[in-house]
Amino acid sequence: MRKMIFAVVKKAMGIGPLPDGAPRGYQVNLSAAVAWAAREVRLHQPDQQSLELNLKLDGRPFFG
Numbered sequence: 117m118r119k120m121i122f123a124v125v126k127k128a129m130g131i132g133p134l135p136d137g138a139p140r141g142y143q144v145n146l147s148a149a150v151a152w153a154a155r156e157v158r159l160h161q162p163d164q165q166s167l168e169l170n171l172k173l174d175g176r177p178f179f180g
Contacts, residue, residue: 125131129152130145153169 129148131142134141134143150169150171153171154167157167157169
């Protein structure tokens with residue numbers, strides 16, 4: 117079950133390995149990540165008319 121859920125998320129978010137020559141790691145589809153983040157903000161702040169979204173593009177994790 118867990119494997120099936122991850123496969124769906126992996127496909128929806130466009131998660132895949134970085135191209136050859138890049139450091140070892142994975143990449144994500146930017147438009148899918150922004151849509152997911154916007155939906156999360158709307159889920160937790162549904163009464164606001166505007167949406168503020170902070171997006172980090174340098175590869176560092178959001179925590180820490």
